Amino acid sequence: MKLEGESLEVGLGERSYEIVVGRGLGEVLRLAIEDLRAADHPVAAVVDEGFASSHPSFVQGVFGDLPIMELVSGETTKSIATLERIWDFLADSGMDRTGRVVVAGGGVTGDAGGFAAASYLRGIDYLQIPTTLLAMVDSSVGGKTGINLGAGKNLVGAFHQPTGVWADLDLLSTLPPGEFSAGMAEVVKYGLLGDLALFEELEKGAGLNPSSPDLARIVRICCETKARIVSEDERETAGTGGRALLNLGHTFAHAIENVAGYGDYLHGEAVALGLTAATRLSELSGFLPKGSVDRVAQTLKRYDLPVVLRTPLPMEALLEAMYKDKKVRSGRLRFVLMEEVGRAITVDEVSMAAVVDSFNVIAANPVADEVSN
Ligand SMILES: NC(=O)c1ccc[n+]([C@@H]2O[C@H](COP(=O)([O-])OP(=O)(O)OC[C@H]3O[C@@H](n4cnc5c(N)ncnc54)[C@H](O)[C@@H]3O)[C@@H](O)[C@H]2O)c1
Missing domain, CATH: 1.20.1090.10 (Dehydroquinate synthase-like - alpha domain)
Incomplete structure (x- = not known):
């Protein structure tokens, strides 16, 4: 399939990964997830609710019957309480060290979902599907994950690089x-x-x-x-x-x-x-x-x-x-x-x-x- 998009690499030795920027990437993503599951990797999705409600057919088409957890939109979601819920969700989904978490949303979901992946079983792989412009150009790239404390933003977190970033610009059509x-x-x-x-x-x-x-x-x-x-x-x-x-x-x-x-x-x-x-x-x-x-x-x-x-x-x-x-x-x-x-x-x-x-x-x-x- 010809992608209407191009990829570029974040060069970090064994932690290098591709960023794909394009349009209409849903089908390619669906196939990539299917491949992972066919190779016996447990896969689960952590998805921003605002994005999910704006793009139900993308979510259904790409994630199908995967275990999905929706995160409430907003900065307050970057909290210890959310992390605990994601950890429980991953455990309930049978996630093991070979698993992949697919994190789809803006910077809030990316940071919280990424940190959950960084800390669950001392770190499992995750993919980013940024769905806001800010997440596409910034937060989904570079591996900074984390949550806020009352004392300040992003005070707890980890460097944990994703294994891939897929930025589908078509998803921005519904962004306020x-x-x-x-x-x-x-x-x-x-x-x-x-x-x-x-x-x-x-x-x-x-x-x-x-x-x-x-x-x-x-x-x-x-x-x-x-x-x-x-x-x-x-x-x-x-x-x-x-x-x-x-x-x-x-x-x-x-x-x-x-x-x-x-x-x-x-x-x-x-x-x-x-x-x-x-x-x-x-x-x-x-x-x-x-x-x-x-x-x-x-x-x-x-x-x-x-x-x-x-x-x-x-x-x-x-x-x-x-x-x-x-x-x-x-x-x-x-x-x-x-x-x-x-x-x-x-x-x-x-x-x-x-x-x-x-x-x-x-x-x-x-x-x-x-x-x-
Ligand atoms: N990790 C990093 O390197 C890094 C860098 C910059 C910012 N950040 C963090 O990113 C966060 C901000 O991210 P943000 O601006 O993406 O905000 P956000 O994640 O809160 O998303 C903004 C809003 O857009 C909605 N939304 C998301 N995708 C949508 C879509 N396709 N259609 C319709 N609605 C959609 C969400 O529900 C939410 O209401 C902050 O917490 C900031 O600290 C992290």
């Missing part, structure tokens, strides 16, 4: 527009951190939607960037740069999500705000010229993303949440900044005053008005 935009925040992030040509295309482009002919190419570009960075620094241990670069905007974003309360902002919306703040910090650090905040903000707004907080959040709480973030090293916060648009670096020495100023850019104060009009 806001969720599509949220995924675009990560797409813009890839341009800003490592691909000037991509950023310029997004800056000038006429917009994108789930049926845009350019979408597959753009998703692939993002996956290629992520695959390259992950294969150079799988566990984010590089002293400088490396996988941490993928967190551009995320130190701010996580603080916003934490203080606003999970769910107030979509993750991608928080990332858009974080990218705007990180651009300001890059200006203040002398890397980017004045006017860069406006340039980045205008691009994010083109994809219907917020660049100022809907309601101002208390600065003290934002700073406190930031310092609780897991990226604090010996009490120091490591920031990802842009040396220039299209090239990110990690920086350890950033003044608190500059961080406060950067939060102010998105906090709907007079400085923020410059970028909100």
Whole structure:
């Protein structure tokens, strides 16, 4: 069968795997699962309920009579209680060490289902079928799995690479527009951190939607960037740069999500705000010229993303949440900044005053008005 799509590899030695990006992948997936079962691998599916209810015929066609567990949509699903339920489900499904978990959904399902696979029987194989744009370009690739604690997002988890990622862009047809935009925040992030040509295309482009002919190419570009960075620094241990670069905007974003309360902002919306703040910090650090905040903000707004907080959040709480973030090293916060648009670096020495100023850019104060009009 000819795939309307192309695959690319995440090169990690024996943990290498393919990412397939295309359209109409249901039949190929069904056959792949059939092959696994024919080879006596127990297979079970963990599926996001929002996706399942939007694509019943895909779910029925691909998973058929497999044991299926649906996860409630939303960030609160990334919890210990959910994990326990998935572990029980896997045990009830007769999952053994040769088994495969197929995880289909957005980043929430991918992170929770992936972590369940990472921990059940000390780690079994899993496949990712990302069904949101954010999951396709980011969370399904690279093997970061985990759940949240009250103290912060993604504080418990494991690196556990999937054995394959299948991104079927047709599944995005039912994604709420806001969720599509949220995924675009990560797409813009890839341009800003490592691909000037991509950023310029997004800056000038006429917009994108789930049926845009350019979408597959753009998703692939993002996956290629992520695959390259992950294969150079799988566990984010590089002293400088490396996988941490993928967190551009995320130190701010996580603080916003934490203080606003999970769910107030979509993750991608928080990332858009974080990218705007990180651009300001890059200006203040002398890397980017004045006017860069406006340039980045205008691009994010083109994809219907917020660049100022809907309601101002208390600065003290934002700073406190930031310092609780897991990226604090010996009490120091490591920031990802842009040396220039299209090239990110990690920086350890950033003044608190500059961080406060950067939060102010998105906090709907007079400085923020410059970028909100
Ligand atoms: N592991 C990583 O490397 C990584 C990277 C980035 C983000 N994340 C995590 O990803 C999560 C966010 O993921 P997300 O933005 O995909 O959100 P999500 O998983 O919450 O999905 C968003 C919404 O879309 C619905 N949905 C999913 N697919 C659909 C479809 N095809 N049609 C209609 N509705 C559909 C879901 O039910 C949900 O309501 C966060 O928890 C974040 O921490 C992880």
